[in-house]
Amino acid sequence: MTKCFWNGEIVPVDTVAISPFDLGFLRAYAVYEGVAAFDGEPFHFDDHYERLRASAHTIGLSVPYTSEQLLTTLREVLRANELSKGRASMRIVLSGGEADHGIGYNPGNETCIVLAEPAKEPAYTEGGSLLLHEFQRNLPTCKTVEYAVAVSLQAERVARNAAEILYHTKGELRECATSNIFLVKNGVLITPDKEILLGITRKITIDIAHSLGYTVEERTVLLTELETADEVFITSSFRDIMPISHIEDNTVGNRKIGPITETLIQAFKKKY
Amino acid sequence: MTKCFWNGEIVPVDTVAISPFDLGFLRAYAVYEGVAAFDGEPFHFDDHYERLRASAHTIGLSVPYTSEQLLTTLREVLRANELSKGRASMRIVLSGGEADHGIGYNPGNETCIVLAEPAKEPAYTEGGSLLLHEFQRNLPTCKTVEYAVAVSLQAERVARNAAEILYHTKGELRECATSNIFLVKNGVLITPDKEILLGITRKITIDIAHSLGYTVEERTVLLTELETADEVFITSSFRDIMPISHIEDNTVGNRKIGPITETLIQAFKKKY
Structure with a gap:
């Protein structure tokens, strides 16, 4: 069973229950990162964190995790999915959490999901x-x-x-x-x-x-x-x-x- | 407990579990309608359905319900929430459902949510x-x-x-x-x-x-x-x-x- 990070916990991805009131689902109020990982280690994580933070800042969204906390989380998701060897593709989605009056954002209730899946090394034999x-x-x-x-x-x-x-x-x-x-x-x-x-x-x-x-x-x-x-x-x-x-x-x-x-x-x- | 429509059923809103792979959450691939209702009846439903259909068409999304089916659903959501009298605010979100390879849409697996809440009649005493x-x-x-x-x-x-x-x-x-x-x-x-x-x-x-x-x-x-x-x-x-x-x-x-x-x-x- 694939596992993911959901608001503080590593859980089976099938048990994640995003609310229909989530600002990510209802209003596309969410930031995103796609991150490669090699042998259990996210690649250029600092750059991804910095961009996530900047994107969130642009739309007024708070990032509830420090760089160190999120890096630890990504490593945990890789480990939970037995992706400690080879290449993996990770996705981070950070949304505003449940909407206030259908459109308002209350900092402190963000939804954060981290997903990982195995990936092949790209090998291009033609364009x-x-x-x-x-x-x-x-x-x-x-x-x-x-x-x-x-x-x-x-x-x-x-x-x-x-x-x-x-x-x-x-x-x-x-x-x-x-x-x-x-x-x-x-x-x-x-x-x-x-x-x-x-x-x-x-x-x-x-x-x-x-x-x-x-x-x-x-x-x-x-x-x-x-x-x-x-x-x-x-x-x-x-x-x-x-x-x-x-x-x-x-x-x-x-x-x-x-x-x-x-x-x-x-x-x-x-x-x- | 507030109830909503979720993919064919009227369920308590707290039991809705939208997947983190849902194209609505992951890619903002979803269309939306806000509909007023009066005494259990959606207002100008045909216009809303037509716009929902047109919006979906623009982004290549299939609408899995006929106008009659969706109207019946909206009425059921109103009834389930005891909103048969007075004004209510309804929201319809139709997303592409679970993503194929993180970005692809496979018609036939859409996610449809219909929400309703009681609303006051707008009465403006000033601008x-x-x-x-x-x-x-x-x-x-x-x-x-x-x-x-x-x-x-x-x-x-x-x-x-x-x-x-x-x-x-x-x-x-x-x-x-x-x-x-x-x-x-x-x-x-x-x-x-x-x-x-x-x-x-x-x-x-x-x-x-x-x-x-x-x-x-x-x-x-x-x-x-x-x-x-x-x-x-x-x-x-x-x-x-x-x-x-x-x-x-x-x-x-x-x-x-x-x-x-x-x-x-x-x-x-x-x-x-």
Whole structure:
């Protein structure tokens, strides 16, 4: 039986009973983190905690646990699920708890759930494809549970065998539904810097690229720049660095996993 | 013990156990309706059902109940809570049910909750006040559970004793956090028509205004038009028509409940 953390306890996930008055369920008033774990240890936990705290602050939500307490909790959830070896995918949801008059938040009664499941090490033998969708998230730097548009696009994504959905607006790239995007052009990495979620895998990738001597441009990226990119890849906690070979029906570069993408993927694995 | 409808049954609300994998909780993939009821009968149920269906359609969510089935359910929830006399406030939440791979929706496993609570008949002896907030909802015509910004503003609203939060963007009025807005100028009703939720109380109010011979302009409304409005009011299922006497620190008209607002409030009550 899968176990999870629910408001202070490790319990079988089937016994969790979220109230219909919970502000997470009733009003999408909740923040979210997806965290990779390796051999029982959450990866870059401090970065995830800091973003969770910042997201919560943006919507006025209190985080009832210190960084140390939440890290201990994540380790306990991994142990309870016998995930002390290999890779795991974890999710943290922190909501405002039961609503006051259907919409008010009373600090001190938050709902916190931590889930974990076993995951395979990503191993890309070919690139995936992206679908395009014109969309701009509200509160883009804030990682709330606002993924309704992302969910609504999954059926088409699966039907078209695509890896991800790439959001763009006003002719500019933003981010993918659950990942960040990078282009490589003439040996330079290029990635959007505004109106997006600043991903932790994105940050680690930029750090790795710098350490390998690559130039990284964090700037406005036009949709048209996709056409001339030599390589494209996406980054997220559950994918690490994933090569992209197609965008809609267009081929990226030479279709194969690009050399810089491959170099970054290998360097990333050494960070675990 | 308060009772509610949960996936086919009327149960005590404390026994509802929403899963942490529910797409409503995990991904805000859910649609919402707030419905007034009078003497055991939902008010303008057909309009609410039609909007629920349209909202669900927008995000690709299936509605597992016909209009007749859901109406019967709402009546049962009212009866189970002994709300067969007087006014009640009802909420319907329909979510995608348990997530597939954390983000996918499998039609046929939706979660549907119907809640009811007793409500007092709104009786306004003076006007309320509005706070301003620059914001544009995503999927504005779609009534999802995306209310995180609305929730985040409630503490300030309560602290400043305001009735509602008025969203505006690019110098144009949109809607309030949980209601629509109307201005009255020179005997004409003016209300925004784009990038907003098309409220059912808004629609009923427009119909009443027409029947009383007033002109109603549904159009782009500038923020600056608030300054010269003779009367302002807001509309929602739980408020009916609520007069507004102040916007931030500015007085609307002569501060009192305006004569056209009062006429509409009285005419609205005859519709129950």
